[in-house]
Amino acid sequence: xxxxxxxxxxxxxxxxFAMSLNLExxxxxxxxxxxxxxxxMGAYVSALLSRSGIPVPxxxxxxxxxxxxAGALLAVPALRVTGDYFGIAxxxxxxxxxxxxxxxxxxxxxxxxxxxxxxxxxxxxGVDGLPGYxxxxxxxxxxVFLFVRQLTRSPFGRSLKVIREDEHIAQAFGKNVLLLKIKxxxxxxxxxxxxxxxxxxxxxxxxxxxxxxxxTILVVxxxxxxxxxxxWGPVLGAFAVIFFGEAVRFLPIPHELHRYVAPLQGMVYxxxxxxxxxxxxxxxxxxxxxxxx
Amino acid sequence: MSYYLxxxxxxxxxxxxxxxxxxxxxxxxxxFRFINFSHGELITWGxxxxxxxxxxxxxxxxxxxxxxxxxxxAMIGFSQDFFIYRPLRxxxxxxxxxxxxxxxxxxxxxxxxxxxxxxxxxxxxxSRGIELGGYYVTETQLLMLAAAVAFLAIxxxxxxxxxxxxxxxxxxxxxxxxxxxGISMSRVSAAVWGLASVFAAAGGILLALDTNLEPxxxxxxxxxxxxxxxLGGAGNVWGALLGGLFIGIxxxxxxxxxxxxxxDFVSFGLIFLLLLFRPHGIFGLLAGVR
Numbered sequence: 001x002x003x004x005x006x007x008x009x010x011x012x013x014x015x016x017f018a019m020s021l022n023l024e025x026x027x028x029x030x031x032x033x034x035x036x037x038x039x040x041m042g043a044y045v046s047a048l049l050s051r052s053g054i055p056v057p058x059x060x061x062x063x064x065x066x067x068x069x070a071g072a073l074l075a076v077p078a079l080r081v082t083g084d085y086f087g088i089a090x091x092x093x094x095x096x097x098x099x100x101x102x103x104x105x106x107x108x109x110x111x112x113x114x115x116x117x118x119x120x121x122x123x124x125x126g127v128d129g130l131p132g133y134x135x136x137x138x139x140x141x142x143x144v145f146l147f148v149r150q151l152t153r154s155p156f157g158r159s160l161k162v163i164r165e166d167e168h169i170a171q172a173f174g175k176n177v178l179l180l181k182i183k184x185x186x187x188x189x190x191x192x193x194x195x196x197x198x199x200x201x202x203x204x205x206x207x208x209x210x211x212x213x214x215x216t217i218l219v220v221x222x223x224x225x226x227x228x229x230x231x232w233g234p235v236l237g238a239f240a241v242i243f244f245g246e247a248v249r250f251l252p253i254p255h256e257l258h259r260y261v262a263p264l265q266g267m268v269y270x271x272x273x274x275x276x277x278x279x280x281x282x283x284x285x286x287x288x289x290x291x292x293x
Numbered sequence: 294m295s296y297y298l299x300x301x302x303x304x305x306x307x308x309x310x311x312x313x314x315x316x317x318x319x320x321x322x323x324x325f326r327f328i329n330f331s332h333g334e335l336i337t338w339g340x341x342x343x344x345x346x347x348x349x350x351x352x353x354x355x356x357x358x359x360x361x362x363x364x365x366x367a368m369i370g371f372s373q374d375f376f377i378y379r380p381l382r383x384x385x386x387x388x389x390x391x392x393x394x395x396x397x398x399x400x401x402x403x404x405x406x407x408x409x410x411x412x413x414x415x416x417x418x419x420s421r422g423i424e425l426g427g428y429y430v431t432e433t434q435l436l437m438l439a440a441a442v443a444f445l446a447i448x449x450x451x452x453x454x455x456x457x458x459x460x461x462x463x464x465x466x467x468x469x470x471x472x473x474x475g476i477s478m479s480r481v482s483a484a485v486w487g488l489a490s491v492f493a494a495a496g497g498i499l500l501a502l503d504t505n506l507e508p509x510x511x512x513x514x515x516x517x518x519x520x521x522x523x524l525g526g527a528g529n530v531w532g533a534l535l536g537g538l539f540i541g542i543x544x545x546x547x548x549x550x551x552x553x554x555x556x557d558f559v560s561f562g563l564i565f566l567l568l569l570f571r572p573h574g575i576f577g578l579l580a581g582v583r
Binding site: 281 | 327328377380381384385386387388389390391392394395396397398399400401402403405406409410512516519552554555557558561562564565568569
């Protein structure tokens with residue numbers, strides 16, 4: 001039972017993470033392959049602040065703000081390039097972030113990571129706190145879902161979609177394309193920071209090894225599998241990816257073959273990503289487009 | 294002073310291997326206009342397949358194992374193109390990038406699946422250090438340098454002296470026009486993937502001789518190759534070569550000035566700055582032979 005709660009908490013945190021990426025990748029068409037940096041930034045800022053005695057909610061808010069500011073600051077130079085070059089620039093940014101976390105030991109303790117990250121005061125530590133933490137993540141996920149839905153239905157969201165389809169049209173309609181893109185990256189980063197902070201306070205231990213290319217691939221998979229540019233797609237994708245990952249543990253595999261499980265899981269994730277791009281480019285929930293449009 | 298010269302020498306040796314990686318990556322970019330993220334996995338597979346042929350049940354000597362390993366790596370390269378990249382070629386380059394990221398993750402985990410995640414080596418006797426006028430190199434490092442020079446010389450002759458090389462350069466210049474002029478695209482595409490895979494495999498084997506084999510070796514070095522490609526201007530073979538040398542030297546000299554933990558930061562920072570300020574590379578003036 002506790003394990004099921006644990007899986008749901010993970011899936012909800014990844015839902016927030018995936019929805020935040022969808023804002024950039026799905027709506028604005030910005031292929032950010034370094035989104036995990038903002039997840040990591042949220043996790044590290046919140047962990048460091050709460051370890052130094054600041055109450056968890058305050059630390060989380062600071063983490064979101066820090067991730068958002070970092071996102072906007074990255075966006076300004078990175079948006080000078082487009083398409084696949086933007087993807088590589090962000091990917092490299094995430095690797096640079098990881099290297100800094102690995103090397104600035106005075107702040108992050110390097111590869112040893114940060115242990116003992118507290119949970120919010122009203123949630124018990126350990127297994128007893130699982131229902132409480134599930135409630136917290138569920139409320140956060142619902143909030144993020146409603147926020148993103150509202151945002152994407154607003155003129156702002158529609159402008160982002162126009163930019164995705166054709167920047168010149170957006171420009172011709174008098175939209176400030178650069179500003180809109182920066183806003184979408186900042187908003188995506190704030191939400192990724194929230195997901196990272198929720199994750200850090202839940203897992204209670206973080207290290208640079210948690211924020212690698214693997215996590216980037218996982219979250220991109222969540223969004224692409226679920227359906228880019230839809231509200232439910234990333235949530236569905238996150239649940240599918242996390243549930244699959246956890247279900248693998250229950251396969252009746254003899255002990256001596258356990259070494260093969262994790263690589264096989266990785267092969268399946270990578271293979272699914274390739275297959276979707278080839279066979280199901282719209283994902284499980286295709287974006288609704290007006291016929292003839 | 295001699296300390297810096299020693300670092301420079303190490304840099305040239307490392308850089309010659311980076312150049313082998315970068316040449317293939319830039320060829321693929323030049324012809325097909327997309328960043329092949331799974332290029333790194335060709336490096337890894339080349340090295341691991343050599344390990345396979347040099348250990349039981351084959352137990353062939355290393356120089357004999359390298360040949361079938363390179364051929365098999367080229368097969369992986371061809372299949373990548375045939376099953377994944379060719380069907381996607383008409384679409385957005387970003388879908389190709391996503392597919393290649395997925396493929397790279399799949400192939401890397403396949404290495405872990407077959408050979409495990411532990412560090413492996415080619416089980417060679419430790420290479421002797423040789424003193425050359427006060428500087429130290431190992432026999433392996435000399436071999437690396439010689440092999441890299443040989444491979445790049447072959448590439449030079451191929452690109453400049455043969456009809457295939459000419460059609461490759463024409464295709465890199467303008468794919469549609471080259472096709473209209475009757476250049477066989479399937480031959481060009483086979484040549485590009487063959488060259489990219491063999492060069493990646495050769496680099497991977499040389500690197501593994503000097504250090505060791507691990508599943509992530511390709512992904513780590515892909516970043517360096519990519520920095521080299523950008524430095525030389527994407528699609529520019531000679532630019533990639535110089536870029537590779539530059540990265541190797543910059544990394545090794547950098548160790549003298551900041552903590553070795555930040556060694557990889559050199560290529561990351563370079564990629565970032567180049568993308569933002571000089572997306573066409575700084576060796577762009579040397580675009581003579583593309």
